[in-house]
Amino acid sequence: MKRFLSGDEALAEGVRLARPQVISAYPITPQTVVVERLSEMVEDGSLAAEYVHVESEHSALSCAIGASATGARTFTATSSQGLLYMAECLTYASGGRFPIVMMNANRATALPWNIYGDQRDSLALLDHGWIQVYAENNQEALDLALMAYAVAEDPAVRTPVMVNLDGFALTHTYETVDVPAPEQADAFLPPYDGVGNRFDFDHPTNIGYSAGPEYNRYYKYWEHRDMMNAPAVIERVEARFAAVFGRRYSGMIETVACDDADFIIVTLGSTAGLVRSVIEQLRAEGVRVGLVRIRYLRPMPSALVVEALRGAKAVGVLEQDISFGAEGTVCTNVDAALHQAGVMMPTYNFVGGLGGDDISEAQVAGIFRVLQQAAEGADVPRVSFLGIDSPADVLGAEGGR
Amino acid sequence: MAVNARTIADDEFFFGHKACAGCGGSLAVRAALKVLGPNAVAALPAGCMSAVGFNFPQLSFANNAMITPFAATASVLTGIEVGLRAQGKKPDDCTVVGFAGDGGTADIGIQALSGAIDRNDDVLYICYDNEAYMNTGIQKSSLTPFGAKTTTTPVGANARGCLTQKKNLFEIVAAHGIPYAATASVGYLNDFIRKVERARDIEGTRYIHVIAPCPTGWGRAEDEMVDMAKDIVDCGLWYLAEYEGEQLSGQPGGRFHLSRNPKEFGSVEAYLRSQGRFKALTDEDIAVVEAARDAKWEVMQREWQG
Numbered sequence A: 001m002k003r004f005l006s007g008d009e010a011l012a013e014g015v016r017l018a019r020p021q022v023i024s025a026y027p028i029t030p031q032t033v034v035v036e037r038l039s040e041m042v043e044d045g046s047l048a049a050e051y052v053h054v055e056s057e058h059s060a061l062s063c064a065i066g067a068s069a070t071g072a073r074t075f076t077a078t079s080s081q082g083l084l085y086m087a088e089c090l091t092y093a094s095g096g097r098f099p100i101v102m103m104n105a106n107r108a109t110a111l112p113w114n115i116y117g118d119q120r121d122s123l124a125l126l127d128h129g130w131i132q133v134y135a136e137n138n139q140e141a142l143d144l145a146l147m148a149y150a151v152a153e154d155p156a157v158r159t160p161v162m163v164n165l166d167g168f169a170l171t172h173t174y175e176t177v178d179v180p181a182p183e184q185a186d187a188f189l190p191p192y193d194g195v196g197n198r199f200d201f202d203h204p205t206n207i208g209y210s211a212g213p214e215y216n217r218y219y220k221y222w223e224h225r226d227m228m229n230a231p232a233v234i235e236r237v238e239a240r241f242a243a244v245f246g247r248r249y250s251g252m253i254e255t256v257a258c259d260d261a262d263f264i265i266v267t268l269g270s271t272a273g274l275v276r277s278v279i280e281q282l283r284a285e286g287v288r289v290g291l292v293r294i295r296y297l298r299p300m301p302s303a304l305v306v307e308a309l310r311g312a313k314a315v316g317v318l319e320q321d322i323s324f325g326a327e328g329t330v331c332t333n334v335d336a337a338l339h340q341a342g343v344m345m346p347t348y349n350f351v352g353g354l355g356g357d358d359i360s361e362a363q364v365a366g367i368f369r370v371l372q373q374a375a376e377g378a379d380v381p382r383v384s385f386l387g388i389d390s391p392a393d394v395l396g397a398e399g400g401r
Numbered sequence B: 001m002a003v004n005a006r007t008i009a010d011d012e013f014f015f016g017h018k019a020c021a022g023c024g025g026s027l028a029v030r031a032a033l034k035v036l037g038p039n040a041v042a043a044l045p046a047g048c049m050s051a052v053g054f055n056f057p058q059l060s061f062a063n064n065a066m067i068t069p070f071a072a073t074a075s076v077l078t079g080i081e082v083g084l085r086a087q088g089k090k091p092d093d094c095t096v097v098g099f100a101g102d103g104g105t106a107d108i109g110i111q112a113l114s115g116a117i118d119r120n121d122d123v124l125y126i127c128y129d130n131e132a133y134m135n136t137g138i139q140k141s142s143l144t145p146f147g148a149k150t151t152t153t154p155v156g157a158n159a160r161g162c163l164t165q166k167k168n169l170f171e172i173v174a175a176h177g178i179p180y181a182a183t184a185s186v187g188y189l190n191d192f193i194r195k196v197e198r199a200r201d202i203e204g205t206r207y208i209h210v211i212a213p214c215p216t217g218w219g220r221a222e223d224e225m226v227d228m229a230k231d232i233v234d235c236g237l238w239y240l241a242e243y244e245g246e247q248l249s250g251q252p253g254g255r256f257h258l259s260r261n262p263k264e265f266g267s268v269e270a271y272l273r274s275q276g277r278f279k280a281l282t283d284e285d286i287a288v289v290e291a292a293r294d295a296k297w298e299v300m301q302r303e304w305q306g
Helices: A007-018 A032-043 A057-068 A080-085 A087-095 A120-124 A138-152 A182-188 A213-228 A230-245 A271-284 A302-309 A329-340 A361-375 A391-395 B024-036 B048-053 B070-086 B102-107 B110-119 B169-174 B186-200 B222-234 B268-273 B283-303
Strands: A002-006 A022-025 A050-053 A074-079 A101-106 A131-134 A161-166 A174-178 A253-256 A263-268 A289-294 A296-298 A314-319 A347-351 A383-385 B041-044 B064-067 B096-101 B124-129 B180-185 B206-211 B241-244 B255-258
Touching: A002 A007, A002 A138, A007 A032, A007 A074, A007 A101, A007 A138, A007 A161, A007 A174, A007 A182, A022 A032, A022 A057, A022 B070, A032 A050, A032 A074, A050 B070, A057 A074, A057 A080, A057 A087, A057 B070, A057 B110, A074 A080, A080 A087, A080 A101, A080 A120, A087 A213, A101 A120, A101 A138, A120 A329, A131 A138, A138 A161, A138 A174, A138 A182, A138 A230, A182 A230, A213 A230, A230 A296, A253 A271, A253 A302, A263 A271, A263 A302, A263 A329, A263 A361, A271 A289, A271 A361, A289 A302, A302 A329, A314 A329, A314 A361, A329 A347, A347 A361, A361 A391, B024 B048, B024 B096, B024 B124, B024 B186, B024 B222, B041 B048, B041 B070, B048 B096, B070 B096, B070 B102, B070 B110, B070 B124, B096 B102, B102 B110, B102 B124, B110 B169, B124 B186, B169 B180, B169 B206, B169 B241, B180 B186, B180 B222, B186 B206, B186 B222, B206 B222, B222 B268, B255 B283, B268 B283
Parallel strands: A022 A050, A022 A074, A074 A101, A101 A161, A131 A161, A263 A289, A263 A314, A314 A347, A347 A383, B041 B064, B041 B096, B096 B124, B124 B206, B180 B206
Antiparallel strands: A002 A174, A131 A296, A253 A289, B180 B241, B241 B255
16 A cells, blocks of 8 residues: 655564564654554554563663563664664674564764764764665655565574664655555564573573573674675565565665666665666766665675676765764775675765765765776775765765865 | 462472582572472573573473563563453462562663562562672672672772662652562571461562672671571561561552561671671761661661551
């Protein structure tokens, strides 16, 4: 059924269809609408779940961990400082191999206090053992809620998944979304079978113990190995999703017009929509530009990114993140992928959209022009901030600010 | 059937662990699990009992058990309880029980504990109180008593050990209107066992605060620990009591009750002077501690009787 939903609402509809048995809920802007809608669904009986009003994000995730240890399908959601507050629990969830699904509304991190969107929150926690996926639109947000459980609970993966939605740009923006029927969702997503990683009253077990130096490396190796199994599982899950719902996703990354592109922008989340429209305009002018949208940043789709970029003259990584004193985290990951593959290619990092700042079409067009000039030998800074010191502003229609 | 020293189960659910000889905490866990039986599900945060009990491959809980983040004993208990209930697979005789130390309860874990009581989650929370962060090597917690020397409350020219008073967690918990709370001591094991049994059969959140001496931190011999746990009660610096919530007591605001009301107290000075950690206390300090004891008991005997 087509409905007009915000990203938070679409995500909540996806969660309802996934039938989690335990939801731990705590409010934080711009995630709050998710737990509000879920509470209504539990109230009206359209979702049969235990809804726990936890008193903090730390308890939100630790409650989900306890529930997952009993074999229950669990959901929680957070954002920004809330994600940082529960950060230590992220490693308990991933190390304990609890297939929790958590929505994160991407939001700036303090200080200055700011409730608007950027991706510094989830990117700061990239190394905590969670699969990270970024939605571009509200339909994808709903669909990812369902697919995330199928991926997380797959015995070959058994790893929690963080579904990221850009704060406000997605969470509070309304779009037409196809909401599947519950029967369809049930056909796609079977109940969680947590064999081997849950309490058992016939064969009691100790879960989440300590392992000294002689054993610890195995657990960490297995965690890595099983996350590396995710791409193959994601491919299968998306194929099954397409068979049931008729919507096909592109796997770990999505490419737009990369085959013959001289200049490519790599980005995450809703910003991709903006880049798409600029590509259409520039292509009409005969400029060969393309887009790589990274959907899953963990596990890192290194080989796929390199294949998509191969042949380009220059690459711009556009991200709502900065690792202070270095560069944007996405850019570091893209550079590492290129280096590992032995592909030498100039990459430039464009940091924008911090704290909800708009990224304009003119800036995106400016990025493509800067890449063009860089390929022609111009001196372009490795890292620049849109709206402050980026040559993309000067060359774009805005002429800098 | 009332559980006591004669009738308690021979089954063991916590063994093969690495606790120090004379550890009061391990005695509390062992005794409680005997009362709660094989279908108890235990959760333990960072602390002595998880550090000594969960060393792969030597896992020491015979029942279902798990480690929790330090601050998250109560919230993990909540998750376990609702998870089992949501799936319809919680056995009738299943108690979801947490064992956390004084720091894990009164400091870092108090927020999650308060949240669980607010929701009245059907869990039993047992705080084994050895009066400092013993697992990390004896640092002050908010349950460390006045004057105790720890590795973060040194004794020197400018300070004589812990300068703060022991936080009154039992009454903080009771102020939530919890269905049942109790204090206990491993020195009075029958009383502790009886309270665990009582808590087991009550629905909603239950809290037991059990004094569990630590030979390393308290500076006494291993075979004196049970005596120490008796002495602290007998001298009146700890007390055995129960709080019954409104439903259990039938009284608005609930009811406090002393489980043990000694006619006269043992010597506070003898209790304090027998332990290495209180060496720096002056006679004046001890007089202050004794006066605080008397003031507390005056209130308890007046209001917690009957």
